[in-house]
Amino acid sequence: MKPLTRAARVCLVIATVVCFTFTNAVAPLSRSFAFTLSEENELGRKLLEKIRQHMQLVEDGEVLTYVQSVGNRIVEHLGTTPYEFRFFVINEPVPNAFAIPGGYVFVFRGLIEVLEDEGELASILSHELAHVQARHIERRMKEGRILSVASLAGLLAGILLASKTGASPALALGGAAGAQSAALKYSREFETEADQIGLRNLCEAGYDPKDMAEAMQRLEQFRFLNNARIPSYLSTHPAVAERVQYLKELAYSHKEWFGKKRVSPTAMDFPLMKAALIADYSEPARAMERFTAGVKKREAEAFYGMGRLYMRQGDNAQALSMLQEAVRLRPGSPFILSSLGKVYHQLGRLPEAQKALQTALLMDSSTIIAQYRLALVLQDQGKREEALEHLQSIQRYALSFPDIDYQMGIILGQNNRIGLAHYHLGHYYESKQDLKLALFHYQKARVLLRDSVEKMNELDKTIKVLEKEKKESVSHQARR
Secondary structure, rough: OOOHHHHHHHHHHHHHHHHHHHHHHHHHHHOOOOOOOHHHHHHHHHHHHHHHHHOOOOOOHHHHHHHHHHHHHOOOOOOOOOOOOEEEEOOOEEEEEEOOOOOEEEEEHHHHHHOOEEEEEEEHHHHHHHHHHHOOOHHHHHHOOOOOOHHHHHHHHEEEHHHHHHOOHHHHHHHHHHHHHHHHHHHHHHHHHHHHHHHHHHOOOOOHHHHHHHHHHHHHHHHHHHHHHHHHHHHHHOOOOHHHHHHHHHHHHHHHHOOOOOOOHHHHHHHHHHHHHHHHHOOOHHHHHHHHHHHOOHHHHHHHHHHHHHHHOOOOHHHHHHHHHHHHHOOOOHHHHHHHHHHHHOOOOHHHHHHHHHHHHHHHHOHHHHHHHHHHHHHHHOOOHHHHHHHOHHHHHHOOHHHHHHHHHHHHHHHHHHHHHHHHHHHHHHHHHHHHHHHHHHHHHHHHHHOOHHHHHHHHHHHHHHHHHHHHHHHHHHHH
């Protein structure tokens, strides 16, 4: 038997910890395989912790906030929902996307690089949101279609394993092999339901109903062009060719939306976001070659990507030149202006940084990364209260963009609001899986925030969970 590759070993660890998490979170409810919304949210948070431990998440501000903004545009049309949806990007080159309980949606870097425009990305997010909205995992457990907690863990572990190794669809579904014959038809029913719900939400958000079929067709074409690494997103969507045709027919049934597409404020930023991913996460020589070809064609996204690549390499002077040219080619892009503001900030040109970022916000006040960077500039200018106001306006996005919590902790500390400073720094280090520092700050916050019953209850619960995790980690290290 051949030894496992490093990627396979990592994913076996994931399978183990995910299975352990599911068992501990759901075991008290195993008779009915159903759980309440609060338990579902708790399960989602536990899974997010495990994913963060074993998968590299993209931390680029523009990319994260762009994907979040596209997702938010769809969420606005879901109606009343108990979930606070969060979107994450995983730094893996294989096209993939999945959702977990609690409203967490993950899209892989490789999937974004395959898609052509924002509408296609929105269709993928809308489909995954529909799975969460319809509570498909909870329903499968309740109706016995997932025959055990272990098989539920296996579904997620299979996705991660396929993404790490470029595995075949059969392997990606291997965690549920024992239940495949019973679950396959049901899975297709859920896919149909997710398509129908997702397409309706997609249209109401202002996207073309044909975007969903085009996204799936593009992935299908990519599969035949890249046989060695079959997109694992397709492995969870059976009968892809038939489904593409079905999606086309479904789109036509929504023909009343044809021609009613409303251009989103971020639509033109999709190629810029892809350029940011390439600049920050691809091999530098490959990225340089790609952007050089685009610069010769005077493409704004190529100048932008080149600027981002120079930023990655620490050459802010060259980065500034490229980004200024990108602004000249596309003056109305908050996306470019936000990066320009960052370069000005790094060069110590604070007034110019502030102007660029404020202009970006005038163009689109929902630009999360511009709010964040403007707060940093204001902080360096000594305008701490103004900086804090900008951070507070985007605080709800800290789960997917932890630096918000870190900067709030720093500014609150500078303003002598020590209890809240420790509270936010605790959140930051918890997201970074640094249990020692997270516990240190949470315990300090608990002493200083005694006047808030709500905060005390939250901190007591969090400290208890983290102390247990720390103890288990120490015990595991001792056994190795």
